[in-house]
Amino acid sequence: MWIVSFWLFPLVSACMWVAMLIAMLVTWVTVGKPHYASMDTGQKIAYISDVGAQGLKPLFIAGSVVTVVFLDLGIISERWLRHAGQLVPNKGKFDKGCAGASIFFAIAGAAGLILLSCFDTLRHPKLHDGFLALFIIGYVISAILICIEYLRIGIFYRHEHRILLASFFIKLAFIIIEVGLAIGFGVCTGSNDTSKKDPGAILEWVIAFVFTGYVLSFMIDLLPSVRTRRHLPQGHKHMEMSQGGSNRNSEGVSIEEPLTYDSMGPNSGFYRGQRV
Structure with missing residues (x-):
């Protein structure tokens, strides 16, 4: 059903x-855009962590937990749906290994975001920065592994299920954009020049909002598993196409199965198109 399905996770x-x-x-x-205690001298724009370290820390923690838990449930669901036949299956141990490793790094990234929201930048600046790196690196590596998996199965099913390659290109765009922004963010925050702190804060907000697009891309992956009156799950449709291709004669012409096997009716004496 459309109402309750795995696509709701992302x-x-x-x-x-x-x-x-x-x-x-x-x-x-x-x-009034206050200057928080965790902000550097001369810094005018607050980082997400600066806001989260003050009165909104409960919101920061709760929002981070819900975000990564449901995101990782979506990533795990994608692997399970391929295994269960609701989505087209993986084609080998390598892409299955990439899927499993992507889940591991996604869980590591989730732990990083949850921990950085708990260990705020005001009271635990070093721990906060370390968990921030874990969050970014974990999800970037997870995205790279998912891209490798989708490239392999997308090429194999390129004619039947083009949505796989579409998802690959969306996630690849996310990796390129986020890595570029993260490099700029690292340069700004790591510099001793206070004039670069505000650009760093802007980059952090942009990185966070771009991350939303990556999360939503998993809806594209999970929607094909939905069963409705007019839509079969991707895996079932693929299986039917594979089985349908086997009922062909030597000239490649499809042979229909008889509707009944009794001795009455116009199909009497025939089986698989051959007189018996």
Whole structure:
């Protein structure tokens, strides 16, 4: 059914993430853009971590937990649906290994976000920075492994299921954009020049909102598993296409099965197109 299905996991994750970011940004602006204790001298724009270390820390923790838990449930569901035949199966041990490793790094990234929200930048700056690196690196590596998996199965099923390659290119775009932004963010935050702190804060907010697109991309992966009156799950459709291709004669002409096997009717005495 469309109402309750696995595609809701990334949708809930993305909605929670965006709602949390907007609430934190609007709150900081509406209270007069205060200069928090965790901000550097001369810094005018607050980082997400600066806002999250103050009165909105409970929201930061709760939003981070819900976001990564539902995102990782979506990633795990994709692997399970391929194994269960709801989505087209993997084609070898290598892409199955990539899928399994992507789950491991996604869980590591999730742990990084949860821990950085708990160990805030005001009271635990070093731990916070370490968990931030774990969050970014974990999900980037997970995305790379998922791209490898989707490239392999997308090429194999390129004629029947083009959505696989579409998902690959979306995730590849996310990797390229996020890595580029993360490099710029690292340069700005690691510099002793205070004039680069504000650009670093802007980059952090942009990175966070772009991450929403990556989360939503898993809806594209999970929607084909939905069964409705007019739509078969991707894996079932693929199986039917494979079985349908086997009922062909030596000239490649499809041979229909008889509707009945009794001795009455116009198909009497025939089986698989041959007189018996």
